[in-house]
Each structure stands twice: as structure tokens, then as C-alpha cells.
Amino acid sequence: MENANIASDTGNGAVQQQAATTQVQGMENVPVSWHSGMDQDTLSWLENRGITKLNEQDALKNLASGFRNAEKFIGTPADKLLKIPDFQKASREELDGFYSKIGRPESPDKYELDVPEGQPTDFADWAKSQFHALGLSNSQAKALSQKWNEYVAQQQGKMTEQSQAKAREEEASLRQEWGGAYDNQLNLARNAAQAFGVDAAELDRLESAMGYAGVMKFMARLGARMGESEYVSSNSRENFGAMTPSQAASKIADLRNDKDWVAKYLGGNVEAKAEMERLMKQAYPGM
Numbered sequence: 001m002e003n004a005n006i007a008s009d010t011g012n013g014a015v016q017q018q019a020a021t022t023q024v025q026g027m028e029n030v031p032v033s034w035h036s037g038m039d040q041d042t043l044s045w046l047e048n049r050g051i052t053k054l055n056e057q058d059a060l061k062n063l064a065s066g067f068r069n070a071e072k073f074i075g076t077p078a079d080k081l082l083k084i085p086d087f088q089k090a091s092r093e094e095l096d097g098f099y100s101k102i103g104r105p106e107s108p109d110k111y112e113l114d115v116p117e118g119q120p121t122d123f124a125d126w127a128k129s130q131f132h133a134l135g136l137s138n139s140q141a142k143a144l145s146q147k148w149n150e151y152v153a154q155q156q157g158k159m160t161e162q163s164q165a166k167a168r169e170e171e172a173s174l175r176q177e178w179g180g181a182y183d184n185q186l187n188l189a190r191n192a193a194q195a196f197g198v199d200a201a202e203l204d205r206l207e208s209a210m211g212y213a214g215v216m217k218f219m220a221r222l223g224a225r226m227g228e229s230e231y232v233s234s235n236s237r238e239n240f241g242a243m244t245p246s247q248a249a250s251k252i253a254d255l256r257n258d259k260d261w262v263a264k265y266l267g268g269n270v271e272a273k274a275e276m277e278r279l280m281k282q283a284y285p286g287m
Contacts, residue, residue, distance in 0.1 A: 034059065095135065103137030111138055113145040116153075163208075170213040179285040181242035188223030189216050195226060248283035252276070 034056035035046060046052045051059050082101055085094045105111055108128040115124045124145070131141040178185045193203060198219075206215045243251065255261045255276070265272040 099135035102135070103139065104132065104135050105138050108132040111141045113142060114149060116149055167207070167212040170211055174213045174216060177246070178244045180282055181244045181247070184242035185220045185244060186216065189219035190223075192219045192223035192226060196222070243279070243282045245283050245285065248279045252279050252283060255279075 033052075035043060035052055038046070043052070046059075051062055054062060082098070085098050087095070090098075100106070108131070111128045111131060113124045113128065115121055127145065127148075128141070131144070136144070175182050192198075198206075203215060206218075210218065255265075261272060265276060
């Protein structure tokens with residue numbers, strides 16, 4: 001019986017040994033991954049780029065291509081390499097170094113900005129300091145200043161057009177208001193401007209504040225108070241006695257309140273009738 005047990009144990013041991021041998025032989029037949037045995041950092045780097053999913057040959061091609069591309073940058077001088085900083089966290093020194101490499105001048109006065117002829121340089125000087133603080137290159141700053149000059153010119157052109165259109169509208173309204181006395185009133189305004197030494201530039205400034213009609217009325221009133229009731233032409237001085245419709249209407253009201261004049265008019269006085277006819281034509285030019 002003991003011999004039987006021994007034999008049985010011996011048989012079991014042989015079976016176990018045979019199974020272990022078979023398992024080892026089976027493991028020898030399992031292919032080993034090309035990236036096995038690499039450190040964890042390298043393996044993670046390869047996995048993040050999807051290279052571990054490639055077979056050994058394709059992985060080698062991928063790595064070789066990446067290495068060749070990297071060599072192109074490795075051959076670049078260090079002062080030409082550009083590292084983009086974290087603009088939210090970078091120090092002033094880091095930002096200055098970055099801006100210098102992308103073409104920012106060493107100081108604000110080195111910018112070359114175009115200033116329109118006749119314009120002061122105050123704004124351009126201010127802009128240079130801002131461009132430098134923002135890190136703009138000279139070419140960027142110059143292009144931006146040119147765009148700004150174009151924009152300002154366009155806005156000024158629009159304002160001039162609007163001003164001229166408004167002046168034309170006011171002139172048409174003034175012609176209607178002054179009626180047949182328009183030329184006379186305009187001359188009063190011109191004579192007053194000449195007497196007070198108001199030149200064209202000053203008239204433009206007044207017009208920007210008061211409008212065309214406002215300036216003409218103001219200057220015409222000055223001329224009238226100076227006693228300039230005469231129309232001045234290039235060749236002669238003639239007193240046309242022209243009135244604006246409102247002035248003529250006011251004069252008619254005054255005459256109607258004048259008992260002596262009314263008596264003459266009702267009595268058929270020729271001069272009184274002629275005066276009333278003239279005033280009516282000036283007060284109501286459309287009749």
C-alpha cells in the first residue's frame with residue numbers, strides 16, 4: 001500500500017512538471033511587444049502619440065520622421081528660436097524678450113509712423129508709447145497708423161459732406177425767408193464781416209457753432225446797425241431799399257397804425273399807394 005502511494009505521488013509530480021514545461025514552452029511562442037521593457041515616462045510619451053498602436057516597422061518610420069523634423073529646429077541658432085510665453089503669467093522681462101524677437105523696436109521713438117502733413121505729432125507720440133507697451137513690431141505699428149489715418153480722413157470727409165449739405169439746406173431756407181432782399185442782406189453780412197476784419201477761417205468757425213443761417217443773420221444785423229442799408233456791387237453803390245418778408249410785413253403793420261399815412265393812402269396819395277404795393281410784394285413775394 002505504501003508503495004502504491006509513493007508511486008501515485010511520483011506520478012503526480014511528473015504530471016506537474018510536464019504541465020510547467022508546457023506552460024513555459026507556450027510562453028516562448030507568445031510574441032514580445034517592441035516597446036516592452038521601456039521606462040514608464042517613455043512609454044506614456046509613445047502612448048499619447050498613438051505610436052504604441054503601430055507595429056515595429058511603422059513605429060520606426062514615425063519616430064524617424066519626427067526626429068528629422070526636430071533636427072531642422074535644432075540647427076537653428078538659439079537667438080532665433082522663439083518660445084511663446086504665457087501672456088497671463090509671464091514676467092515683464094519674459095514679455096520684453098519675446099516682443100524684441102518679433103520685431104519690437106528697442107524704444108518708442110524708434111517707430112516709423114506716418115503723420116499727415118500739417119498735423120501735430122502729439123497723437124503719434126502717444127501712440128508710439130502705447131504700441132511699445134503692447135509689443136507691436138515696427139511694421140505692425142506703421143500699418144496700424146496708416147489704417148487710422150485712412151479712417152480719420154474718411155470721417156473728416158463725411159463730416160465735410162454733411163456740413164456742406166446742411167449749409168445748402170440752410171441757404172435755401174434763408175433765400176425763402178429773405179425773399180427779394182436776399183442779395184441785400186447777404187451784402188450787409190459781407191460788409192459787416194469786412195468792417196470787423198472777420199476772415200474766412202473765422203467765419204467757418206462761427207458757422208460750425210451757429211450754422212450757416214445763424215452766421216448770415218448775425219452778420220446782416222451787424223451790417224444794418226452800422227447803417228449799411230445799401231447794396232454794394234462791384235461797379236456802383238445803389239440803395240434798393242430791399243426788405244426781407246418779415247421786415248416788410250412789420251413795416252406794413254407800422255404804416256397801418258400811422259393815422260396820417262392811412263389818411264394819405266385812403267385819399268389816393270400816389271406815393272403812399274406805391275409804397276404799399278412795394279411792401280406787399282416784398283412781404284408776400286408769392287402773391
